[in-house]
Amino acid sequence: MNNITKKSFYSFLALYLISSFIFLALAAYWFYTSQVAMEKNANFNKMNNIADIVSSQVIYADMSKEPFTLEKFDYGVVALFDRNKKLLYGKTLQNVDFDKSFYMNNGIFTLVSQRAAEHLKVKYIVVQSSQCVQNIKAIQNKIAYTVVLTAFLIIVIAIFLSYIFLKPLRDKMQEIEEFVKDTTHELNTPITALMMSTSRLKSKKEYDDKIVKNISISTKQLYDIYSSLSFLSFDVKSEKPVELDFKEVVEEDILYFEELLEKKNIALKKSLIECPIVIAPTKAKMLINNLLSNAIKYSNPNSIIKITTTKNSFTIEDEGIGIAKNKLEKIFQRFVRANSYAGGFGVGLSIVEGIIQEYNYSIAIDSKENRGTTITISFLYAKV
Numbered sequence: 444m445n446n447i448t449k450k451s452f453y454s455f456l457a458l459y460l461i462s463s464f465i466f467l468a469l470a471a472y473w474f475y476t477s478q479v480a481m482e483k484n485a486n487f488n489k490m491n492n493i494a495d496i497v498s499s500q501v502i503y504a505d506m507s508k509e510p511f512t513l514e515k516f517d518y519g520v521v522a523l524f525d526r527n528k529k530l531l532y533g534k535t536l537q538n539v540d541f542d543k544s545f546y547m548n549n550g551i552f553t554l555v556s557q558r559a560a561e562h563l564k565v566k567y568i569v570v571q572s573s574q575c576v577q578n579i580k581a582i583q584n585k586i587a588y589t590v591v592l593t594a595f596l597i598i599v600i601a602i603f604l605s606y607i608f609l610k611p612l613r614d615k616m617q618e619i620e621e622f623v624k625d626t627t628h629e630l631n632t633p634i635t636a637l638m639m640s641t642s643r644l645k646s647k648k649e650y651d652d653k654i655v656k657n658i659s660i661s662t663k664q665l666y667d668i669y670s671s672l673s674f675l676s677f678d679v680k681s682e683k684p685v686e687l688d689f690k691e692v693v694e695e696d697i698l699y700f701e702e703l704l705e706k707k708n709i710a711l712k713k714s715l716i717e718c719p720i721v722i723a724p725t726k727a728k729m730l731i732n733n734l735l736s737n738a739i740k741y742s743n744p745n746s747i748i749k750i751t752t753t754k755n756s757f758t759i760e761d762e763g764i765g766i767a768k769n770k771l772e773k774i775f776q777r778f779v780r781a782n783s784y785a786g787g788f789g790v791g792l793s794i795v796e797g798i799i800q801e802y803n804y805s806i807a808i809d810s811k812e813n814r815g816t817t818i819t820i821s822f823l824y825a826k827v
Contacts, residue, residue, distance in 0.1 A: 455609060459601045490519055493521060494568045495556075497559075521570050536553075540553070541555055552573070553571050554571075556568040556570070686720070687727060693713075696735055712747060718753065730820070738763065742763040743763060756822060758820075760817040765810045765813055774808075804820055807821075
């Protein structure tokens with residue numbers, strides 16, 4: 444992962460995490476406040492219910508002249524006081540503010556009720572409970588555990604999504620890096636040859652056919668690289684298709700590569716007849732140029748290349764290194780090379796496929812490793 448990809452990855456991750464954590468914090472706060480409000484309301488109802496029960500028991504005992512016994516409640520502690528705030532029933536309670544009806548102090552909720560109406564001299568029914576605070580703490584703990592677990596899951600999901608969403612960028616950056624390396628390597632060979640040949644020509648100060656040929660070959664290699672890059676980078680769709688004879692395009696390209704064929708001592712056998720098609724001239728040249736260039740590049744010295752044209756097809760066959768079966772499906776992908784035998788940056792067949800798809804041609808490849816490759820283009824379904 445290069446610096447640009449890392450920066451994009453961490454930026455996306457940070458943005459995703461920050462927004463997710465803000466949403467999580469707001470959701471947790473809203474849930475906590477709603478749960479606390481519900482718990483406090485439930486706590487008041489429970490304490491109020493206890494006061495109602497006790498008051499009804501006090502009134503009943505007074506009116507029926509039966510002995511009164513203060514019931515114990517699991518939820519809270521109850522004490523009964525007279526009008527002088529003297530304890531009549533229950534346990535002694537501290538810090539009771541008889542002027543308030545419901546309040547909390549030091550984590551304890553206190554409810555003061557006067558519903559006994561001084562039956563059995565009971566003026567105040569006081570209920571105290573700490574259960575609500577304990578329940579709120581339990582809610583806090585549950586929310587805290589849930590937030591931590593959710594945050595962990597968010598981090599895992601964020602990393603996973605970052606890798607998924609940034610994978611195309613990562614792959615494209617890797618393709619670009621490899622493309623730059625391959626292009627640099629491809630440019631290095633002809634440029635070095637040009638520099639050396641020019642230097643030798645200057646030092647000799649006389650015409651040398653071999654040096655001139657090297658200069659010519661290197662210049663053509665540079666032009667081929669430039670043509671491929673220009674075809675990929677610029678809009679060539681504006682060029683209108685015309686009717687032409689593909690045989691003539693092939694013959695011109697053979698002359699263009701004559702020096703390179705001679706340098707590798709490759710024999711070219713051709714069987715050419717008229718092949719009229721409708722295509723943009725530049726694209727017709729790119730078809731044969733890329734296919735013949737690859738055939739020469741991946742052919743061994745002292746081998747044979749066969750080129751055939753019919754009324755509606757073109758075939759080129761070499762005795763080169765061939766293509767492995769597991770790579771045949773990927774060779775048309777841009778920047779993908781079947782091997783590293785002779786360099787290149789994997790755009791030639793991508794250009795060929797693009798032209799074929801544009802004009803609705805069809806292409807067939809038959810290749811065996813160490814035996815050679817045969818490529819046939821059919822023009823039968825070409826667009827007019």
